[in-house]
Amino acid sequence: MKRSVLYFLLGTGVSFLxxxxxxxxxxxxxxxxxxxxxxxxxxxAYFVDHPEWALxxxxxxxxxxxxxxxxxxxxxxxxEIAIPSIIKFSTVFVAYYLIASFRxxxxxRGK
Numbered sequence: 001m002k003r004s005v006l007y008f009l010l011g012t013g014v015s016f017l018x019x020x021x022x023x024x025x026x027x028x029x030x031x032x033x034x035x036x037x038x039x040x041x042x043x044x045a046y047f048v049d050h051p052e053w054a055l056x057x058x059x060x061x062x063x064x065x066x067x068x069x070x071x072x073x074x075x076x077x078x079x080e081i082a083i084p085s086i087i088k089f090s091t092v093f094v095a096y097y098l099i100a101s102f103r104x105x106x107x108x109r110g111k
Contacts, residue, residue, distance in 0.1 A: 001047070008043025011092070012036055030081060037069050037085035041092030049100065049109050062093055 016035035025031055044065045048058040066086050073082025100108045 004043045004047035007046045008039045010039070011042035012039030015039060030077065033073065033077065033081065034085055034088055036072075037088040038092055040065050040069065041089040042096065045093045045096035046108070049096075049107050051105070051107055065089060065093075 012032075012035045015038035016032055019025065019031040019034060020028060026034075044062055048061050050058075066089060069085045069089055070082050073079075073085050096108065100106055
C-alpha cells in the first residue's frame, strides 16, 4: 500500500511539473487535475498488481478510479476536462500492464 501511494505521489508530481513547465500549461488547476489522473493510474495499477487477484477485482478497482475522476472533473471543471483525465488514467493503467507483460512473472512488483 505504501508503494502505491508513493507511485501516486511521484506520478502526480512529475506529471504536473512536466505539464506545467514544459508541455504548455492549461492553467495550474487543470494541470494538477490531469497530473492527479496520471498519478492515480500508476498508483492503482501498482496496487492491483497481484497475480492471485481475479481480473474482475482488478477491473472493479480501476473502474472506481475512473468514476472518481469523472465525478471530480465534472464537479470542478467540465465534461470536456473530465473525459481527457479518464483517457490519461486508462492509458497509464494499460501501459503499466503492457510493460509488466514483458516480464516472466507478468508483474512489476518485486519478488
